[in-house]
Amino acid sequence: MKLGILTSTKSTYRMYVEACESLGVSYELVDLVSDQWLANLKASDCDGFLARPPDDYQEHNQIYMERLYILSHYMRRPIYPSFDELLLYENKRMATAWLELHDFPRPISRVFMRKADAESYLKTAEYPLVIKSNIGSASSGVDIVQTPRHAQRIVRRVFGGGSPTRARGYFKRGPRVMGIPKPQYG
Numbered sequence: 001m002k003l004g005i006l007t008s009t010k011s012t013y014r015m016y017v018e019a020c021e022s023l024g025v026s027y028e029l030v031d032l033v034s035d036q037w038l039a040n041l042k043a044s045d046c047d048g049f050l051a052r053p054p055d056d057y058q059e060h061n062q063i064y065m066e067r068l069y070i071l072s073h074y075m076r077r078p079i080y081p082s083f084d085e086l087l088l089y090e091n092k093r094m095a096t097a098w099l100e101l102h103d104f105p106r107p108i109s110r111v112f113m114r115k116a117d118a119e120s121y122l123k124t125a126e127y128p129l130v131i132k133s134n135i136g137s138a139s140s141g142v143d144i145v146q147t148p149r150h151a152q153r154i155v156r157r158v159f160g161g162g163s164p165t166r167a168r169g170y171f172k173r174g175p176r177v178m179g180i181p182k183p184q185y186g
Helices: 011-023 037-043 058-074 083-088 092-101 115-124 148-159
Strands: 002-006 026-030 048-050 129-132 142-145
Touching: 002 011, 011 026, 037 058, 058 083, 083 092, 115 148, 129 148, 142 148
Parallel strands: 002 026, 002 048
Antiparallel strands: 129 142
């Protein structure tokens, strides 16, 4: 048996490499983030694939998940964890819906797609509020909002002041890439 270890934009896939080497399991690195990702998968003769989606940027995560969907659903190749399991991994929107659907105890969570809905909620919400980005680990993308005014500023940044096309996103103090604030929400 040979496993394919799918690369990512982060180096966390290397833990799979270390595990395979430690256990003497045959493996091959398959570059899933290359522009030749589909050719790489087609050329692979692996029996199954190990995946760990990136949690640095929402866009990276989404592209990775789209590629895993093609691998598991259209190419019908086994991946571990399964696509459905990975869909919940570091995806707070999906996990919220899944937990509610299956009646698991959980904090009340709301996901807003319309600015008006978010603004309406903030008028009656109890503060402080915890606001989280969709992806992120180790409490990155988490903000505790103490006042309605602060919450309203975040809503304007996420949804735009007038038009959504002018939305800047919400930049929490902290993560920066080459000195530029990294978007946390939106």
